[in-house]
Amino acid sequence: MGNRGFEQAEFEARLARAQAAMGAADLDALLLSTETEVRYFTGYLTRFWESPTRPWFLIVPASGKPVAVIPSIGAALMGQTWIEDIRSWSAPDLADDGVSLLGETLRELTPDRGRIAVPDGHETHLRMPLADFRWLEALVDARQIVGDAGIMRGLRMVKSAAEIVKIETACAIAGRAFGRVPEIAGPGVPLDDVFRRFQMLCLEEGADWVPYLAGGAEQGGYADVISPARPVPLAAGDVLMLDTGMVWDGYFCDYDRNWSIGDASSAVQTAHAQLIEASDAAFDIARPGATAAELFHAMNDVLTRGAEATDAGRLGHGLGMSLTEWPSLIAQDHTPLEAGMVLTLEPGIALGGKIIVHEENIVITDGAPRFISLRIGPEIATL
Amino acid sequence: MGNRGFEQAEFEARLARAQAAMGAADLDALLLSTETEVRYFTGYLTRFWESPTRPWFLIVPASGKPVAVIPSIGAALMGQTWIEDIRSWSAPDLADDGVSLLGETLRELTPDRGRIAVPDGHETHLRMPLADFRWLEALVDARQIVGDAGIMRGLRMVKSAAEIVKIETACAIAGRAFGRVPEIAGPGVPLDDVFRRFQMLCLEEGADWVPYLAGGAEQGGYADVISPARPVPLAAGDVLMLDTGMVWDGYFCDYDRNWSIGDASSAVQTAHAQLIEASDAAFDIARPGATAAELFHAMNDVLTRGAEATDAGRLGHGLGMSLTEWPSLIAQDHTPLEAGMVLTLEPGIALGGKIIVHEENIVITDGAPRFISLRIGPEIATL
Numbered sequence: 187m188g189n190r191g192f193e194q195a196e197f198e199a200r201l202a203r204a205q206a207a208m209g210a211a212d213l214d215a216l217l218l219s220t221e222t223e224v225r226y227f228t229g230y231l232t233r234f235w236e237s238p239t240r241p242w243f244l245i246v247p248a249s250g251k252p253v254a255v256i257p258s259i260g261a262a263l264m265g266q267t268w269i270e271d272i273r274s275w276s277a278p279d280l281a282d283d284g285v286s287l288l289g290e291t292l293r294e295l296t297p298d299r300g301r302i303a304v305p306d307g308h309e310t311h312l313r314m315p316l317a318d319f320r321w322l323e324a325l326v327d328a329r330q331i332v333g334d335a336g337i338m339r340g341l342r343m344v345k346s347a348a349e350i351v352k353i354e355t356a357c358a359i360a361g362r363a364f365g366r367v368p369e370i371a372g373p374g375v376p377l378d379d380v381f382r383r384f385q386m387l388c389l390e391e392g393a394d395w396v397p398y399l400a401g402g403a404e405q406g407g408y409a410d411v412i413s414p415a416r417p418v419p420l421a422a423g424d425v426l427m428l429d430t431g432m433v434w435d436g437y438f439c440d441y442d443r444n445w446s447i448g449d450a451s452s453a454v455q456t457a458h459a460q461l462i463e464a465s466d467a468a469f470d471i472a473r474p475g476a477t478a479a480e481l482f483h484a485m486n487d488v489l490t491r492g493a494e495a496t497d498a499g500r501l502g503h504g505l506g507m508s509l510t511e512w513p514s515l516i517a518q519d520h521t522p523l524e525a526g527m528v529l530t531l532e533p534g535i536a537l538g539g540k541i542i543v544h545e546e547n548i549v550i551t552d553g554a555p556r557f558i559s560l561r562i563g564p565e566i567a568t569l
Numbered sequence: 570m571g572n573r574g575f576e577q578a579e580f581e582a583r584l585a586r587a588q589a590a591m592g593a594a595d596l597d598a599l600l601l602s603t604e605t606e607v608r609y610f611t612g613y614l615t616r617f618w619e620s621p622t623r624p625w626f627l628i629v630p631a632s633g634k635p636v637a638v639i640p641s642i643g644a645a646l647m648g649q650t651w652i653e654d655i656r657s658w659s660a661p662d663l664a665d666d667g668v669s670l671l672g673e674t675l676r677e678l679t680p681d682r683g684r685i686a687v688p689d690g691h692e693t694h695l696r697m698p699l700a701d702f703r704w705l706e707a708l709v710d711a712r713q714i715v716g717d718a719g720i721m722r723g724l725r726m727v728k729s730a731a732e733i734v735k736i737e738t739a740c741a742i743a744g745r746a747f748g749r750v751p752e753i754a755g756p757g758v759p760l761d762d763v764f765r766r767f768q769m770l771c772l773e774e775g776a777d778w779v780p781y782l783a784g785g786a787e788q789g790g791y792a793d794v795i796s797p798a799r800p801v802p803l804a805a806g807d808v809l810m811l812d813t814g815m816v817w818d819g820y821f822c823d824y825d826r827n828w829s830i831g832d833a834s835s836a837v838q839t840a841h842a843q844l845i846e847a848s849d850a851a852f853d854i855a856r857p858g859a860t861a862a863e864l865f866h867a868m869n870d871v872l873t874r875g876a877e878a879t880d881a882g883r884l885g886h887g888l889g890m891s892l893t894e895w896p897s898l899i900a901q902d903h904t905p906l907e908a909g910m911v912l913t914l915e916p917g918i919a920l921g922g923k924i925i926v927h928e929e930n931i932v933i934t935d936g937a938p939r940f941i942s943l944r945i946g947p948e949i950a951t952l
Contacts, residue, residue, distance in 0.1 A: 234795040236781040236814060237893040238692045239886065259882055262793050276882045280901045283691060306699035308666060309621045316689035317716055333700055378777075385778065386769045394761075394797070395768065397780065398619040410645050412617040414777070431619060499642055499659045503622065510620040518663045 190435050192229055192348055194268050200227060203341055204246055211335045214300035215292065216246035219313040222507045223305065223338060227252045228267045231436045234260065240277040241314045243288050247295045255288045285318045289325030299328050306333035309512060339512045343504055344526040350549055352437035353506060353528050354558045357547055360430050360439045361560035363387040371426060372569045373447055374419045377403050381415040388432045398431030398509050406454055407540025422448035425542060426569065431509040438509050440530050441559040442545040445569045454542070457535045459564035461544035464488035464533035469548060472555040478513040478521045485533045502532040505547060525552045573818050575612055575731055577651050583610060586724055587629055594718045597683035598675065599629040602696040605890045606688065606721060610635045611650045614819045617643070623660040624697045626671050630678045638671045668701045672708030682711050689716035692895060722895045726887055727909040733932055735820035736889060736911050737941045740930055743813050743822045744943035746770040754809060755952045756830055757802045760786050764798040771815045781814030781892050789837055790923025805831035808925060809952065814892040821892050823913050824942040825928040828952045837925070840918045842947035844927035847871035847916035852931060855912070855938040861896040861904045868916045885915040888930060908935045
């Protein structure tokens, strides 16, 4: 396993890239409010964000280090990061939950007619009460609160070598857990037990936690990939799928594996081989200069050769501090690939009212890409 | 264990309460966007929300059933709930990610000069891109988008009997896992292993998943309760604390337990007994008519008797579909208790630069309250 955390140089590099992009977009500050955004510039890692009670803020000024405006309960831990300017209040404060402190700090750090940017595009949200945001807009006087022109998305989309090590570590843990599925699943075992036991395997193999597990098991495929597991025993002819987003040191893996309970039908065998062929087709062209849309089409061409498309809406996505990140492998997304991107390839086939989905994780490099999910062949495994 | 899911009557009752409150506040629709808000009226339960990619919406009109405006990937599962009017689009759509469909649906369901409410107070956020929200404001023409006057908070704060069963089930699972901590923790075991193994125990005892685990272990207390666990072996004189928010059928428990590694110092023994005394003091007065602030003061009076206060900012909170909910046990919060509320009592003591925190879960009834966390005595357990 890699070391935990990052060298300070990692954060300095992220900040330098951010401030260069801010300069080009004429922005005087970034105002960040979500777990991943705050952690990206600070390394501040805690599961405390699970509580919706307290807002947390980080301001990236046009020059100089980021400034944290956070609840006092988090100040000591933030003080262990490279951030020096930490302003805190005792939250929750029902009269003023950090808003005037945030307004004051923004006024201090930006010019009178400055432009303060918040991430406002796809896959973003503002993690603060809307009433507080409207109040903040008044508190910053003549400053404008504008969108971040995709700066955060662009930064996070290309991973450093140190980030990739963490994602690979998560992928390796998942690979070991997938390898042990025969210990916990087989004919007669209820699916909800499989879900529970698989999360235990992930932890035993080294995951810090398991925020995401999806999957299904039904005859010849599964109805969807987002339902909770039900206490229905696995039976011969079922296709079992487990798709995990587990976390190591704040970074996700996101890939799945399928198993046939007993012998697979020829339709299932064909579908599985076609899925592997589809992800290989995208892998083969996944180099700098190709686009997200081209990877989509490479897979879709294989998938639609005699099969129906699923309604998942996309065939893969970015991966990193979040389970899913920019870009999306869809026909609309013309994001060019760059070395350092980490992607999932996630083709799906509809099969007689059911679906089968396969997913791999890859890293884009200057040359050929690299699988970081454990490779499997075209034959579906059996249990 | 209780049954999974809810009878339809549960959702009908929630909707009736909502629509009565909406009528009183002159609101023509609620527009909801977060996992808990959407699930509250639909029962729609999935871990798919872990992905930040897709927005999901539910509209509660002034009369009639809620209307879902969601990505097509979720339509089949939503179709299994009691919701009938489900409108979907293929997300992600980079040009229009459900915004015009949402605007059209709001225009259809509300009068021309209607008032559309979004939860906008403490502990809320709008889970959609800010740019899309600003676009939506334009799409609804002369309708106003206003705050929900605390309606969602008020609804969720008082739990039904069926909801309480789910929280109690989660508490019982945690109680069994806490009871097995001697199997996984003791002198020499690294704290990160304890965290990993404790999550496995929670799963083995029946948790669906373990989204939250906090804690610490240091000499005579711990530095904070939100740091990730480090690979530091437990040593004699450490106080180990584990605080879990695990989920059963979509509902959380949230309580902790402390253990002394080897014999506890008299300072630690005294502090632990004082914490139990503090939570008992709040428990004793926790009846309808008392306020959140009164519970805070009951605990704080015990805690400040010769000890320092911690900077946690509060001494407990509501609990349910989220790890933390309204109200907050702070001096400022004068919310009157009502039968059906589920609360945590979470006193903490600062002790020589460290802290020790204790937490219980209780249900408010028409008479005396009821502990749903497994009771312990004033003596700290040893490992």
